[in-house]
Each structure stands twice: as C-alpha cells, then as structure tokens.
Amino acid sequence: MRGTVGELGEFGLIRELTSRITTAPAVRLGPGDDAAVVAAPDRRVVATTDILLEGRHFRRDWSTAYDVGRKGAAQNLADIAAMGAVPTAVLLGLVVPADLAATWPIELMDGIRDECGVAGAGVAGGDVVRGDLITVSITALGDLRNREPVTRSGARPGDVVAVTGWLGWSAAGNAVLSRGFRSPRAFVEAHRRPEPPYPAGPLAAELGATAMTDVSDGLLADLGHIAQASKVRINIRSGDLDVPAQMSDIGSAVGVDPLQWVLTGGEDHALVATFPSETKLPARWRRIGEVRHPSALPRVTVDDAPWDAAGGWDHFGDAESPVTVDGA
Ligand SMILES: Nc1ncnc2c1ncn2[C@@H]1O[C@H](COP(=O)(O)OP(=O)(O)O)[C@@H](O)[C@H]1O
Ligand SMILES: Cc1ncc(C[n+]2csc(CCOP(=O)(O)OP(=O)(O)O)c2C)c(N)n1
Ligand SMILES: [Mg+2]
Known part of the structure; x- marks a missing residue:
C-alpha cells in the first residue's frame, strides 16, 4: 500500500481497514451497515471504552502502528476480562491526519485484529475522521456467561x-x-x-x-x-x-x-x-x-505503612507521568 490516507480517501480507507478483519463468533453482522450486530448470549452486555492519544499514550518513534493496535485493543479487552467477562467485539474510532502514510492505520488494524484474536473477540465496526493528532478510541464489548460481574466494590476484610x-x-x-x-x-x-x-x-x-x-x-x-x-x-x-x-x-x-x-x-x-x-x-x-x-x-x-513516593498515573495530576519522570 503506497500513498497517504488523504489519497486513499475516507471510503478507500474504510475499505482497506475492513478488508483485513477476520470473523469472530459473536459478530453476527460486521462492518458495512449502519451498525453492527453482536451476539449477547447472557443478555447483559459488558461495555468499556478507552482512548489512546499520540504523544500521551504512544509515540510513533517508539511503537509501530501494529504495536499501537495491539496495545489499544489489549487495554480495552483487559477491562472486559477484569469484570469477569469474555470479550466478544470491539469498535474502532480513528482520527488520523490526511498526510499520514496509509500503511499506518492499516497496520494498526492488523494489530487490533490480532489482539482481538488472542482474546476471542472480533472487530464489529468503527469510524474514521480527519484530525491533527492520531487518536485511537476503542470500545470493547463482552459477555458474562451467566456469572455475576466482578466489580471493584466487593472486597471484604480478611480476603x-x-x-x-x-x-x-x-x-x-x-x-x-x-x-x-x-x-x-x-x-x-x-x-x-x-x-x-x-x-x-x-x-x-x-x-x-x-x-x-x-x-x-x-x-x-x-x-x-x-x-x-x-x-x-x-x-x-x-x-x-x-x-x-x-x-x-x-x-x-x-x-x-x-x-x-x-x-x-x-x-x-x-x-x-x-x-x-x-x-x-x-x-x-x-x-x-x-x-x-x-x-x-x-x-x-x-508492608502496613504508607507508600510515600508517587502512587500512579493521573492524566491531570501534577506529575502527569510519574513512571517517566525518574520514577518520582
Ligand atoms: N468521559 C466519561 N464519561 C463517563 N464515564 C467515564 C468517563 N471517563 C471515565 N469514565 C468512567 O470512570 C470509570 C474509571 O475510568 P478509568 O480510570 O478510565 O477506568 P479504566 O482504568 O478501567 O479504563 C470507568 O467506569 C469509566 O467508564
Ligand atoms: C509516550 C508515552 N508517554 C507516557 C506513557 C505512560 N502512560 C500513558 S497513559 C498511562 C496510564 C494508563 O492510561 P489511561 O488512559 O489512564 O488508561 P485507563 O486507566 O483509562 O485504562 C501511562 C502509564 C506512554 N504509554 N507513552
Ligand atoms: Mg479508561
């Protein structure tokens, strides 16, 4: 694939992206219509979304497009697993500049598809929009298989x-x-x-x-x-x-x-x-x-004492990236 996203055009890009995805059992109707149809055997759907923004979540000189796809899918699919659910499908919202090489979103999609494959999910659909910064917004769906969701609120003293x-x-x-x-x-x-x-x-x-x-x-x-x-x-x-x-x-x-x-x-x-x-x-x-x-x-x-150093990542915190600033 040569040329830029702009040369490919919106529908050319969508065609390239959707031609690369593979089927998954839960995706009954995939990309191509106004919306997808995803099976929900449990009758409750577990749903989550996370955004990856260039510069903040990934750098193009550190990660390939394929890596970003794997990571973006993984971040969402992990949230589904953390509820005790089985991932079924993902949707991809993609913002890309017109002068970006067309191979970039295509390899991104390959990464998303492969990570979904690891988790048993499929790509059900998405959207593409032109913008200045690459933004990868993924939504994942999952099925509880007749078990109750494992929330954050059930921990009991003694556990x-x-x-x-x-x-x-x-x-x-x-x-x-x-x-x-x-x-x-x-x-x-x-x-x-x-x-x-x-x-x-x-x-x-x-x-x-x-x-x-x-x-x-x-x-x-x-x-x-x-x-x-x-x-x-x-x-x-x-x-x-x-x-x-x-x-x-x-x-x-x-x-x-x-x-x-x-x-x-x-x-x-x-x-x-x-x-x-x-x-x-x-x-x-x-x-x-x-x-x-x-x-x-x-x-x-x-060890039953307060941890005094930085506690973790906060997008709006003072030390915005505690893990990159000398671990402080
Ligand atoms: N813009 C938003 N609108 C509605 N809910 C949000 C928004 N941003 C975050 N949340 C909710 O807040 C909770 C914590 O978000 P987050 O820290 O991003 O969780 P995670 O680490 O699982 O991605 C989640 O339940 C998420 O759905
Ligand atoms: C270029 C770059 N700088 C810094 C980081 C580190 N980093 C970015 S976001 C993040 C925390 C997780 O991201 P968030 O958007 O909070 O995910 P969520 O908790 O919503 O799943 C970390 C550790 C990175 N991945 N890439
Ligand atoms: Mg989140």
Missing part, C-alpha cells in the same frame, strides 16, 4: 489480594525508551505490547473473586480504586512482589528503585483481584497482600 500477569515491565520499558535506548528488549516489548491474561478474568469470577481490576494506572492506584469502592484498606507485602534481576539492573542503570515500577507502573494490564481467604488460587495467581478493615492509615499500604 487475600492476588495478581496474575506482569507488573512494572511496561514502566521499565518506558524508562528505557524515554532515555533513548531500545533494550533490554523484553521490557521495551512489554511497553509496546502488553499481554493481559484474558482467561484469568472469567476464571477468577468462577472461583468467587470478590473484587477485580486490571492494572492500567499502577498497582497501588488501581488497588486504591478497589479499596475506596469496597470501603476497606488493602495491604501489599513487598516481599511477595516479583522484582526480576534484569529489572533491578535497569533500575540501577537509571537510578530508579525497581519496586517503584512494580508498585506504580501502569499499562501492563495484569489482573489484580481479592478472593475469600479459603480460595485455592489457580496456577499463575500470586498472593501479594490482604484486605484489612479501614484505619487511620491510607487506603492502600505497603
């Missing part, structure tokens, strides 16, 4: 806190990239393409998880949402967190405590959940803390 997936890898990769390096590859790749553990969400629901969320803003920040919604305190035991030796090496090289990445780095889209203490945790879930009664301490503590 255990457990996590599955990666923590701190994306933030370490971000730190590497923002210093102009391209390796270690594993961390850079983790930043470009998170790997949310999709099936673990419905499995946790099946096992009676009392609360769950995906880690997008940082473990402490996202557990803060659970603690607040559930009116409890959550304590994390730092000794139970995995800090890989290679992450420690990067931390030493750039002068950041790697535990800061594990506790406050977002974008890995691990799943963190609370379970009744007697639950036998499935393989790959690690116990990292416990739910306590609220006290004078902050809602989330590390």
